[in-house]
Amino acid sequence: MDIMLILQVIVLLGAIYVGIRLGGxxxxxxxxxxxxxxxxxLGMKPGSIPWDVILIIMSVIAAISAMQLAGGLDYLVQIAEKILRSNPKHINYLAPTVTYFLxxxxxxxxxxxxxxxVIVEVAKEQNIKPSSPLSIAVVASQIAITASPVSAAVVYMSGVLEPLGWSYPLLLGIWIVTTFAxxxxxxxxxxxxxxxxxSKDKVYQERLAAGLVNPPKGAQHIELKPGAxxxxxxxxxxxxxxxxYATAISKIGGKPVFIENVIVPxxxxxxxxxxxxxxxxxMLCKIEVxxxxxxxxxxxxxxxxxxxxxVAWLGNTFVGGYTNEIKGLAENWVKAIPALLAVVFFLAAMLLYSQAATAKAITPVAVAALGISAANPGDAYMLVASFAAVSALFVLPTYPTLLGAVQMDDTGTTRLGKYIFNHAFLVPGVLAIAISVALGFLIAPMFA
Known part of the structure; x- marks a missing residue:
């Protein structure tokens, strides 16, 4: 390892550390x-900027923001609250189900x-530590990105896998089944x-004695806007x-489902x-733009x-400078133990802070290393099975929904540890990804 590589790694990790300290x-x-x-x-050529990922996120957020202003999110929250309160004792299952499908x-x-x-309120009413349903729910909201038909990550990955014989509907089916299970x-x-x-949590008892815990308010009635x-x-x-549309332009057995000459990708x-x-x-809900x-x-x-x-630009810059070396390591390791591809995705996601950016940075390297092509798609199932591992955004306690859960849980049970990694989201997150990948390697080869 030469001095230049050491300096480049220091800059990479240093920038990430500074970013974590700054937050948001x-x-x-x-x-x-x-x-x-x-x-x-340090003489590294700047990597590619994931413009397609950014633009898809922007367009989806633009639509959801309009829906929020029209009152649509309030309506969805109202429905979700009814689901949670329908069987509150099972909030550990209902909370991640709601956030997953949202x-x-x-x-x-x-x-x-x-x-x-809402999760905090229902958990307090049932004398359940909010940290348990919150941690699983936040992880479920992250891993569901790898099964959402409108996420940038799924769009990118399906585009890579489709020429290798994996149709869009099939991929969605596999990813929804494995991640939700x-x-x-x-x-x-x-x-x-x-x-x-x-009631047995010491921090909760201390906060309760100090008057820092709000009593449960019960179901809240939200006055919906006319266009909600x-x-x-x-x-x-x-x-x-x-x-x-995505199904219509996809291919099954090398033949297009409906549309042969695709004009709009x-x-x-x-x-x-x-x-x-x-x-x-x-226009129809008459909101103020x-x-x-x-x-x-x-x-x-x-x-x-x-x-x-x-972060993705930083990661792509570093990865691009060592593509051949990474390709060589991936070829040796992944061919020996296919599940290691999931480990590579997992570690990259920790640093790149985005499912789509991680998939875009690592997938081309993995495809080249494994010799996967349209003529030789044999190992493509590994990409399908490992895809959920790009959701490891919970490892470093910096993601907005993770921090939001910590801040909104006034009981103090959802907290960050002293050693960065020992927080409430790590164990359920690792479990969910490990099980998703294991199910993926069980199911995906059946369709290869």
């Missing part, structure tokens, strides 16, 4: 600074923000191994059209459909875009 959008800022230092001081629908895990206060199995395991009795239900209907139609279709959805919501930029979803979505820009 600062992670993106520090990533851009790292690119400057690697390029101007992410599937919206293509972003930021929708989990709206559910965190993994979330439910994780909830089962965490329920068995966790002491759920809130209509906005959700428009958004659902948009998502359905995305799925139908899948990523462009998602962007245009989502912007179209935002247009119809704006000027207020869309003030919505919480829009702000958090734009922060996510900057984070992806900075």
């Amino acid at each position: 959008i600062g992670i993106g800022y520090a990533g851009g600074l790292g690119v400057v230092i690697l390029g101007l001081c 992410t599937i629908l919206a293509g972003t895990g930021h929708t989990a923000f709206s559910m965190i206060p 993994a979330c439910m199995l994780t909830a089962f395991i965490m329920t068995l191994i966790t002491d759920l009795d809130l 239900k209509l906005s959700v209907g428009i958004f659902l139609i948009g998502v359905l059209l995305v799925v139908l 899948r990523d462009a279709a998602i962007m245009s459909f989502m912007l179209g959805v935002a247009t119809f919501i704006t 000027g207020k869309i930029g003030e919505s919480s979803v829009f702000k958090s979505g734009m922060v996510a875009c900057v984070c992806v820009l900075g």
Whole structure:
């Protein structure tokens, strides 16, 4: 290992560390600074910026922001709260189910923000530590990105795998089954191994004595705006059209399902459909366009875009400088133990802070290393099976929904440890990804 490599690794990890310390959008800022230092001081060519990932995130966030302003998110939260309160003792299963399907629908895990206060309230009413359902729910909202038909990660990965014989509907089916089953199995395991009795938690008792814990308020009635239900209907139609179009242009057995000469590719279709959805919501629900930029979803979505820009660009710059070396290691390790591809995805996701950016940075290297091609697609099932591992955004306690869960749990049971990694989300997150990958390696070869 030469001195230049050591310095480049120090800059890479140093930028990530500074970003973690800054928090929020600062992670993106520090990533851009790292690119400057690697390029101007250490001679590395700046990597590619994942524009397609950023633009898909922006367009989806634009549609969800319009729906939020029309009251659609309040309506969805109202439905979700009814589901949670229908059987509150099973909140460990219902909470991740709700956040999972909200992410599937919206293509972003930021929708989990709206559910965190509800989960805390219901858990307190049942004398259950909120940390248990919250940790599983946040992890479920992240892993569901790898099964959402409108997420940038799924769009990219399906584009890579389709020429290798994997159709879009088949991929969605495998990823939804494996990831959701993994979330439910994780909830089962965490329920068995966790002491759920809130009254026994020392931190909770201290906060309760200090008057820092708000008493449960019970079900809250939200006065819906006139266009709330209509906005959700428009958004659902948009998502359905995305799925139908993506299926129509996909290929099964090398033959197109419906459309042979594809003029609008899948990523462009998602962007245009989502912007179209935002247009119809704006017109038909009569919302004020000027207020869309003030919505919480829009702000958090734009922060996510900057984070992806900075951190993914930094990661691509470093990976691009050592493509051949990484390719050689991947070829030796992954061929010997296929599941190690999931480990590579997992470790990269910790640093790149985005499922889509991780998939885009690592997949081409893995494809080249394994010699996968349209003529020789034999090992492509490894990519299908390992895809869920790009969701390891919970490892470093910096992701917005993770921090939101810590801040909104006034009982103090959802907390960060002194040693960075010992937080409430690590064990359920690792379990969910490990089970997803294991199920993937069990199911995917059946369709190879």
